[in-house]
Amino acid sequence: MPQTLPDFSNSVKLKYVKLGYQYLVNHILYLLLVPIMVAILIEVLRLGPDEILNLWKSLHFDLVQILCSSFLIIFIATVYFMSKPRHVYLVDYACYKPPVTCRVPFATFMEHSRLILKNNPKSVEFQMRILERSGLGEETCLPPAIHYIPPTPTMEAARGEAELVIFSAMDSLLQKTGLKPKDIDILIVNCSLFSPTPSLSAMVINKYKLRSNIKSFNLSGMGCSAGLISIDLARDLLQVHPNSNAVVVSTEIITPNYYQGNERAMLLPNCLFRMGGAAILLSNRRRNRSRAKYRLVHVVRTHKGADDKAYRCVFEEEDKEGKVGISLSKDLMAIAGEALKSNITTIGPLVLPASEQLLFLMTLIGRKIFNPKWKPYIPDFKQAFEHFCIHAGGRAVIDELQKNLQLSAEHVEASRMTLHRFGNTSSSSLWYEMSYIEEKGRMKKGDRVWQIAFGSGFKCNSAVWKCNKTIKTTTDNPWSDCIDRYPVHIPEIVKL
Amino acid sequence: MITYICKRTVVSTKPAQAGKCNPLSVFDRLMEKNHIRIVYYFPSTRNGEPGVVTKKLRESLSHVLTCFPIVTGRLQKKDDGHWMIKCNDAGVRMVEARTQGSVEEWLKNVNRDKELMLVTWEDMFHKPYFWATFYVQLTEFEEGGLAIGFSCSHLLADPTSATMFVKAWADTTLAGTMLAPPFFHPLPPPRLGNKNPNHNPYTDLINHYKSTIDDRSPAFTNNITNYVTATLAFSGPMVQACMLDTSRPSPFEAMAGLLWVCVSKVKGMKQGLISMSICLDMRKQLGLDKGFFGNCLVYNKVHHAESLLDKSELSEAARAVGESVTKMNNERIMDLIEWLEHHDYEFPPLMNGHDLICANLEDLDPYATLFEEGFVPIRVSYYVEPVFGIGQILVLQSPPSEGPLSRMVMVTLPADELSKLCDDDLILRFNPTILMG
Numbered sequence: 001m002p003q004t005l006p007d008f009s010n011s012v013k014l015k016y017v018k019l020g021y022q023y024l025v026n027h028i029l030y031l032l033l034v035p036i037m038v039a040i041l042i043e044v045l046r047l048g049p050d051e052i053l054n055l056w057k058s059l060h061f062d063l064v065q066i067l068c069s070s071f072l073i074i075f076i077a078t079v080y081f082m083s084k085p086r087h088v089y090l091v092d093y094a095c096y097k098p099p100v101t102c103r104v105p106f107a108t109f110m111e112h113s114r115l116i117l118k119n120n121p122k123s124v125e126f127q128m129r130i131l132e133r134s135g136l137g138e139e140t141c142l143p144p145a146i147h148y149i150p151p152t153p154t155m156e157a158a159r160g161e162a163e164l165v166i167f168s169a170m171d172s173l174l175q176k177t178g179l180k181p182k183d184i185d186i187l188i189v190n191c192s193l194f195s196p197t198p199s200l201s202a203m204v205i206n207k208y209k210l211r212s213n214i215k216s217f218n219l220s221g222m223g224c225s226a227g228l229i230s231i232d233l234a235r236d237l238l239q240v241h242p243n244s245n246a247v248v249v250s251t252e253i254i255t256p257n258y259y260q261g262n263e264r265a266m267l268l269p270n271c272l273f274r275m276g277g278a279a280i281l282l283s284n285r286r287r288n289r290s291r292a293k294y295r296l297v298h299v300v301r302t303h304k305g306a307d308d309k310a311y312r313c314v315f316e317e318e319d320k321e322g323k324v325g326i327s328l329s330k331d332l333m334a335i336a337g338e339a340l341k342s343n344i345t346t347i348g349p350l351v352l353p354a355s356e357q358l359l360f361l362m363t364l365i366g367r368k369i370f371n372p373k374w375k376p377y378i379p380d381f382k383q384a385f386e387h388f389c390i391h392a393g394g395r396a397v398i399d400e401l402q403k404n405l406q407l408s409a410e411h412v413e414a415s416r417m418t419l420h421r422f423g424n425t426s427s428s429s430l431w432y433e434m435s436y437i438e439e440k441g442r443m444k445k446g447d448r449v450w451q452i453a454f455g456s457g458f459k460c461n462s463a464v465w466k467c468n469k470t471i472k473t474t475t476d477n478p479w480s481d482c483i484d485r486y487p488v489h490i491p492e493i494v495k496l
Numbered sequence: 497m498i499t500y501i502c503k504r505t506v507v508s509t510k511p512a513q514a515g516k517c518n519p520l521s522v523f524d525r526l527m528e529k530n531h532i533r534i535v536y537y538f539p540s541t542r543n544g545e546p547g548v549v550t551k552k553l554r555e556s557l558s559h560v561l562t563c564f565p566i567v568t569g570r571l572q573k574k575d576d577g578h579w580m581i582k583c584n585d586a587g588v589r590m591v592e593a594r595t596q597g598s599v600e601e602w603l604k605n606v607n608r609d610k611e612l613m614l615v616t617w618e619d620m621f622h623k624p625y626f627w628a629t630f631y632v633q634l635t636e637f638e639e640g641g642l643a644i645g646f647s648c649s650h651l652l653a654d655p656t657s658a659t660m661f662v663k664a665w666a667d668t669t670l671a672g673t674m675l676a677p678p679f680f681h682p683l684p685p686p687r688l689g690n691k692n693p694n695h696n697p698y699t700d701l702i703n704h705y706k707s708t709i710d711d712r713s714p715a716f717t718n719n720i721t722n723y724v725t726a727t728l729a730f731s732g733p734m735v736q737a738c739m740l741d742t743s744r745p746s747p748f749e750a751m752a753g754l755l756w757v758c759v760s761k762v763k764g765m766k767q768g769l770i771s772m773s774i775c776l777d778m779r780k781q782l783g784l785d786k787g788f789f790g791n792c793l794v795y796n797k798v799h800h801a802e803s804l805l806d807k808s809e810l811s812e813a814a815r816a817v818g819e820s821v822t823k824m825n826n827e828r829i830m831d832l833i834e835w836l837e838h839h840d841y842e843f844p845p846l847m848n849g850h851d852l853i854c855a856n857l858e859d860l861d862p863y864a865t866l867f868e869e870g871f872v873p874i875r876v877s878y879y880v881e882p883v884f885g886i887g888q889i890l891v892l893q894s895p896p897s898e899g900p901l902s903r904m905v906m907v908t909l910p911a912d913e914l915s916k917l918c919d920d921d922l923i924l925r926f927n928p929t930i931l932m933g
Contacts, residue, residue, distance in 0.1 A: 100509040100510075100558065101506075101509070101554065101555050101558045103507055103509070103511075104507070105507055105511060105512075105584070105585040105586065105587070106584075106585075107570070107584040107585050107586035107587075108505050108507055108585070108586050108587050110626075111505070111586055111626050111628075112505065114626050115626075137511075138511035138585065139511060147504045147505060148502050148503065148504045149503045149504060149505070149589075152502070496584075
């Protein structure tokens with residue numbers, strides 16, 4: 001761990017010094033306030049009640065003055081309470097569980113790949129190597145159209161998949177929350193690669209017969225971080241509209257985007273992306289406050305699109321044969337690291353305790369003034385959050401973030417296990433990971449959760465949630481039949 | 497005409513245990529060159545919407561495959577050069593098709609070529625690790641009815657096992673559970689200890705296998721003969737009459753004898769009978785459970801004495817068959833297994849490539865395969881492909897409505913010989929109904 005002090009990290013004494021320092025800085029206000037209050041109390045006791053009454057009488061108070069002051073106080077209080085941003089609560093969410101018949105074991109995937117790419121054994125070998133090291137398990141699912149030999153990615157099949165995933169997630173959400181379709185005021189659907197006309201949000205409105213004055217939005221093309229962008233949009237809308245319910249549907253439709261060419265950089269998404277979706281209910285209604293699971297604390301969005309390399313690192317284009325695919329550049333991890341650093345710089349001051357911020361500030365001043373060779377201090381985010389949900393974009397992403405943020409294996413367990421069981425479900429993977437943490441019984445009242453997602457552009461978005469009530473394990477979630485088998489050990493390379 | 501809708505792979509619902517491998521037995525390895533095809537015809541069901549039945553069957557197939565990891569695995573060669581199945585969960589291939597008309601219409605004018613179009617099959621790939629060993633085709637008839645075509649490599653299953661698999665699939669569709677779970681076990685091991693030094697292994701059976709294995713005659717490299725299959729249905733009383741004529745207690749022996757004589761005549765044998773081998777299921781003799789999954793069919797040449805009078809030729813033929821059947825007992829089969837274990841061969845033989853083969857598939861019970869309550873298969877046809885040499889006779893059960901003694905015989909011969917057979921006097925004496933051919 002890069003430190004400003006010499007490395008005594010194994011020393012127990014240093015641990016206690018650190019703890020003492022943190023306690024001191026984080027509670028400095030209390031520590032200053034307590035002696036002052038004690039001093040005042042002693043002074044008051046010393047003076048005695050008669051002296052205080054005399055003091056009171058010497059202050060000549062006019063009636064007008066009293067009225068004005070009280071009005072002023074009331075006025076300031078009202079302005080304060082009115083301008084406070086409305087709290088946004090996450091009442092509940094539902095993740096889509098694909099049917100077992102859509103399962104794609106590694107052997108089946110490789111066989112299909114061989115049959116379809118029979119003239120390109122090198123591309124097949126490449127896919128096999130990716131799959132071996134991917135961190136996926138044998139239970140991830142692809143939509144029915146991709147199971148055909150050869151796959152039939154028609155628009156009808158894509159709509160079919162969209163209906164299957166979105167309607168199942170919505171039905172589950174409506175059942176869990178008891179929400180009536182006519183009570184939905186805001187609807188946001190995000191699906192990056194499939195954008196039919198009418199939009200997917202129109203499809204939801206049609207199916208559930210939502211109100212005609214609903215505020216609906218359909219976000220497409222925004223990549224795997226679109227889920228958090230939708231949450232951000234919902235939050236902003238809920239500031240403007242009081243007493244409202246917002247439903248956010250995050251999904252990625254795989255059917256139309258199964259790359260059927262031979263370009264290696266474009267075959268990678270085929271190996272990793274899998275079927276999945278989630279529907280989330282956000283609300284600013286008072287009566288949802290007690291039954292909501294989480295409260296949204298912060299959403300921080302960082303966009304590195306101004307940099308050309310970042311802009312082109314996840315790019316949808318045609319290959320030499322004219323087949324469309326998403327090409328991932330080789331410096332994806334480096335760019336992701338940069339984007340993450342940007343995001344952390346913004347979110348750090350919002351969430352880190354004073355002790356960490358002070359250390360960071362001091363290191364920063366030190367590097368600028370004294371010695372630029374000092375290693376930058378990486379704040380310890382484990383003190384700001386109890387749980388981490390890192391977008392399960394791939395094994396490399398999770399490894400990189402674990403290293404950069406110095407997280408333990410347990411912190412990234414939710415991400416790794418979601419990647420293993422469900423694959424990369426794009427924007428909805430964060431919700432599968434939350435569900436995992438809840439089903440393991442680890443989510444307690446007051447816990448803070450950090451969701452990080454990366455997306456094409458290149459974007460890094462974060463959301464911070466605070467748990468509102470201790471969450472009990474349930475049976476109607478995608479992990480219910482397999483949670484007992486997890487966590488599993490995922491080998492570095494799975495021999496095919 | 498059949499319209500093919502799609503081809504896909506069906507996998508099990510639960511992942512298979514990683515790294516599990518099943519070696520193939522000596523009987524399995526002999527059957528490398530053959531494959532089995534079965535067609536089940538079902539009458540129209542209540543649910544008339546196209547695709548609904550197919551979807552339901554596909555889902556129940558996924559469920560049943562969880563219990564048959566061998567079916568979803570792939571072939572690989574072990575270090576010693578013998579085949580084994582790696583249970584890697586790759587799945588079975590399924591083809592969905594549609595055709596016009598109804599099942600009943602189809603059955604009225606079906607022939608071998610048409611029937612084989614209802615079963616999809618792909619010969620072994622150059623790299624067998626990526627070759628599916630089991631195939632299922634579901635053909636929905638637009639005006640009612642369903643044909644399920646099931647094919648598999650003979651390396652992994654014999655007709656008994658194949659029928660058992662489809663029955664397990666039907667049970668899972670109907671009730672959600674299998675009535676007879678499969679039994680994956682190697683063949684009984686060679687006996688140790690009580691080796692009688694004077695014990696003379698039954699050389700006839702072993703010789704038959706030896707000559708088949710060593711036979712590199714061009715019979716099975718030359719496949720220009722146009723084979724045709726006919727299905728003859730013999731009613732219960734007729735089978736009984738045949739049994740009385742030949743004074744044999746078993747319908748198979750009587751039928752086998754009858755067909756042996758007739759085919760010999762048709763082939764132009766003035767005296768004596770052509771060389772024939774019978775093929776029997778040896779599960780009971782080896783003490784194996786009925787659910788034993790794998791090959792357990794043993795071939796044995798039938799030896800006969802020359803006979804002069806026509807009438808007694810039939811009884812003599814049936815008697816010879818009966819004698820062959822009795823000779824296939826536990827001890828002799830165990831000797832055969834031992835001999836096969838120690839006798840490696842470079843090229844896999846074609847067990848049905850030379851003699852006329854007469855296989856006893858009476859006990860398979862395919863009509864108990866019900867995918868929906870009350871819908872018994874109208875007909876079930878079996879094919880053991882490819883057919884070479886003289887020809888092939890499969891003695892099968894008839895639909896239960898015909899009675900327990902009635903039999904259905906599927907005869908595969910060159911086209912001109914088959915037409916002569918259907919006009920033969922001796923056959924016509926037993927009044928068979930020609931269902932196909």
